[in-house]
Amino acid sequence: MPSDSSSLHISPSSSPSPSPNSNTHISPITNSPSPIIPSSNTTQSIPPKHTMVTRLKVGVVKPKVLPSLTVSTHAHSFVPTCFSEAMKYCHWQQAMIEEYNALIKNQTWTLIPPNPLHHLIGYKWIFRIKMNPDGTISRYKARLVAQGYKQQYGLDFDQTFSPIIKPAKIRIVLTLATTYDWDIRQLDVKNTFLNGKLSEIVHLKQSLGFSHSDFPSDHCLLQRSLYGLKQAPRPWFQRVTEFLLHT
Template identity: 50%
Template sequence: MVTRSKAHAHQCHISLKPIDPTEPKSMKSALQNLHWQQAMRDELHALHQNKTWSLVPRQADMNIVGSRWVFKTKLKSDGSIERFKARLVAKGYNQLEGLDFHETFSPVIKPTTIRLVLSLAITKGWSLRQLDVKNAFLHGHLKEVVYMEQPPGFSDPINPTHVCHLHKAIYGLKQAPRAWFDRFSSFLLQIGFYCSPADSSLFVFRSSSHTILLLVYVDDIIVTSDHPSHLSTLITKLSSEFAMKDLGPLNYFLGVQVSHFGGGLFLSQHKYAKEILAKASMTDCKPIGTPLAQKHHLQLEGGPLVNATNYRSIVGALQYLTLTRPDLTHAVNLVCQFMHQPSTTHFQAVKRILRYLQGTVDYGIRLLSHSSLTLYGFSDADWAGCPDTRRSTTGYCIYLGANCISWASKKQVTVSRSSAEAEYRAMASAAAELTWLTYLLRDLGLSSHSSPVLFCDNTSALHMTVNPVFHARTKHIELDYHFVREKVAAGALTTRYVPSQSQIADLFTKAVSKDVFHRFRSKLGVLPPPPSSLRGTDKDIF
């Protein structure tokens, strides 16, 4: 019998293809276009104006890193061209640790923090503004001595053999993100902000009259305040120190489209999802109702091997899509477990995710304005769900009022000897996330009088959270036992039972039927673009 899978077997070999073939691949081809010529001149003008380097004679004992041009067409959220960007980049892979770089780590804002702040702002009716720093990395001061080749095609006519002694950071250097963050955070601390201990990329300014929250993700910035006039004052201060561009009300951030409607905010990655489908040559595929077959039986041995590079590219792109699509989290987590040696069976699972994405390409997550600021969560586990290792899968989702702000699906690090143990370990993971979110809310000045509630559908695990008797069967999970038990005993966490048919976290642990999947998906707030008159409350969750 010639089945559909056999007839279209060639579709397993999905290949990523570039979206925009017009971007030049070399400086020679870029010089043939007036747009790119001007873009390179603008970049050099910014570098010279910023006094990024000074030319010095070349010495034999110098470690000189190369430089090259990178070209990118910047697009608006609707896909139209915004501008042509040419960037001079250092070949940082030529740097030597201990000589021209030391520390490189630079913090970036967590997605959960972004969703929490957006939920808080929309609930309280605060204005949201977006800022962009032009050539952000160029503002960072270098502590090390770094030498770089002159820009290709733009060598100094008087000193063509000289090299650039860098005084400021430049894109491509290993320490550039850290240098920029140090410079920017130091300035914020000088003008009265303090850094949140729970998330070092969240800065808070609080006074008796107003509050300002600032989120930093490299050179993209979100600011919100209970007084719009103070936002304008802050933007003026930032612009006096950095080349800052005010992009107005928040509408497009880190590839996420933010649209306002009558009931709150709608976050979607519609444009990014379409790009994934286009890169994978799946724009004309037939949609399907769920991203994972209910009886998929995915395991390490899955038939003939396929091109691992293509597999990793597609799955890596899908990972970023889970920023606004919690309904994809478990399926993407599952296919990520076969990155090292993907087979045709695993690729078929990826194709199914893409087919599901085709039917829900415009879906996103809603953050409702008519919501409380109560923190609660759901945790669940699929006991011994992995056929290869017999390890369990942890899943949880956490709400701030009516809005889902955090979710996860991950394999547990050890084998659980019972379903109660697996559920208890899942509760420990959810409790840790709830604890962190409690600290984050406290940094924002929002201390709740009631403790967060964690819902679980396993009565044995719930009994373990309140029973002070140390049973023999639980002594090997002492660490998690003490963590959850002490939180409950201290009143910092409340655990409650929820029926399995209302356990939303079930979506993050295993494949479920289509009806159950769609019902839980709507509870997570993953829906199509809303009409402007939509309203919602916490009651929508149950």
């Protein structure tokens, strides 16, 4: 019986074999020739497409200055960590006197007789050395900070608010100023938080070494927002907002 032509089968031996001198290779899966990879000696470097003049090309090199990690033992470079250490140096004593006089001039608190029912919070002196751009000492800064971690919610603080600014807002302002040819000015407010009027009742201990000579056991009833209080940024933001809206 003659076989059907559709059932014809081609044996593997009948398929043409590649020539041994051929540059193509038959893949066992796809049966498609793989591309020829040129040798390394035929590659050429691609020339740069730009003619930008960089600082390195013209020889402008700024040396990298690494900060010194050595601890200075000089008296004027020493930063105290507590009140007793600062009292050993005249320049830190003067810095604390200037800070205390600024608090009194700004009417930061009023003295009241002690009461065991008052929730009394403590304080801490913070010391910093302000430097000039050339690395020399500008001034010594001492700051009296309230221990805000001892405050109790609903008793001596309620609402807190920390004003922050994002880089995107700064870019928008600078873009508008450039577009409309506005003048840009920057200012620094000295003792920023002390300008905010405190609405909550907060009692603070008198500072050691700066207590009132006639009323050494009295407590300080804060009238201004002192650094360290949980609600300190909020009164300042409210006052500066009122000032800007009414000017």
